[in-house]
Amino acid sequence: MRLKKGIINIALILAVIAWGLSVNQEKVQASDADLGFEPYVTDYATPAKQETEWKTDGIYEYALIRNKTAIKLMIVKPQHTKKIIVPSQFHGLPVKELAFVDAGKAETLVISDGIEVIDHQAAKANPYLKKIHLGRDVQYIGPWAFAYNKRLQKVTGGENVRFVGRCAFDGLTKMKNLPEFVYNGKNCKYYRAIFRNMKSLKKVVLPKDADYTLTMFKKCVDLKYAEVKGAGFRINKRIWHAMLPEYINNEMFSDCRSLKTVKLYNGITKLNYGMFSGCVKLQKVNIPKKCTYIGINTFRNCKSLRKLTIPKSVKKIDKTAFRGCKKLTLYVKKGSYAHKYAKKYHIKYKLVK
Numbered sequence: 001m002r003l004k005k006g007i008i009n010i011a012l013i014l015a016v017i018a019w020g021l022s023v024n025q026e027k028v029q030a031s032d033a034d035l036g037f038e039p040y041v042t043d044y045a046t047p048a049k050q051e052t053e054w055k056t057d058g059i060y061e062y063a064l065i066r067n068k069t070a071i072k073l074m075i076v077k078p079q080h081t082k083k084i085i086v087p088s089q090f091h092g093l094p095v096k097e098l099a100f101v102d103a104g105k106a107e108t109l110v111i112s113d114g115i116e117v118i119d120h121q122a123a124k125a126n127p128y129l130k131k132i133h134l135g136r137d138v139q140y141i142g143p144w145a146f147a148y149n150k151r152l153q154k155v156t157g158g159e160n161v162r163f164v165g166r167c168a169f170d171g172l173t174k175m176k177n178l179p180e181f182v183y184n185g186k187n188c189k190y191y192r193a194i195f196r197n198m199k200s201l202k203k204v205v206l207p208k209d210a211d212y213t214l215t216m217f218k219k220c221v222d223l224k225y226a227e228v229k230g231a232g233f234r235i236n237k238r239i240w241h242a243m244l245p246e247y248i249n250n251e252m253f254s255d256c257r258s259l260k261t262v263k264l265y266n267g268i269t270k271l272n273y274g275m276f277s278g279c280v281k282l283q284k285v286n287i288p289k290k291c292t293y294i295g296i297n298t299f300r301n302c303k304s305l306r307k308l309t310i311p312k313s314v315k316k317i318d319k320t321a322f323r324g325c326k327k328l329t330l331y332v333k334k335g336s337y338a339h340k341y342a343k344k345y346h347i348k349y350k351l352v353k
Helices: 002-029 339-346
Strands: 055-057 061-063 072-074 083-086 093-101 107-109 132-135 156-159 205-206 224-230 261-264 306-310 329-333 349-352
Touching: 061 093, 072 083, 083 093, 329 339, 339 349
Parallel strands: 072 093, 083 107, 107 132, 132 156, 205 224, 224 261, 306 329, 329 349
Antiparallel strands: 055 061, 061 072
């Protein structure tokens, strides 16, 4: 009887393990939108489900999308050329989505006007690419779309880009400037770690209408100056279930070891987790006038920071916010929350009018 019960218990355990594996496999196969990594409700073009099998035609593979009125295209066998142009028409139908491109030894990639969607990992890790031009109709750039193109130096065009997926430009170690669409576009949403590890980036001025989220410039180790004019993504659970207020600007500049000066504009109300953590050369940064919260490890190990003025609007500061800031003096108003905080945690402070 005991043996029978033991066999039943083993069978149950194996069944639970198998169920767990199947759930994990479903999660792996799920789209970013299913997992909450992208907005649920959009007003711009997004990746479409293919409606036919992939067909091969020379260097291309293609499938029909959008009720078979448009093309999703892959370039799988590039010719030995310095420049690749993704066509706007193929077999008499408009190309609306770029699914993949193997650029071979090409140094320039041109995405023609008319193409609206660049898929997940579409042009990732092409070792010779130096320049990418985005057509004026590109609206959606998927996760890791252009990541790890180690020689990429310039991204032009794309003035109508509306969404950039996580890590889309991660690891572009030769890029000294942000893509043009960051400055020329409007109302673009940026998911996490978009420009992480851009190790040659020296200056950033993020426009007011840039709807950024978290870890945007993490580990941009050569970045020296930054301005953030906007408050980031405006939280709307109907649009984006997974994005919460406490995520906005999390680790935005963490481990930017050369960063010295940051200007934050009014409208930014929270400095969240690790925003400047590990910025060991940071010397000058302001707290916006309407800021109410300074979070966990926000300024952790900012070893060069000597002076920080805390406005009276700040009503909560985490006890770890200034950990490792041994040279820091807080400038606070008498009786303010920051004044009481400094006394409680034995942080040097001076009173200001």
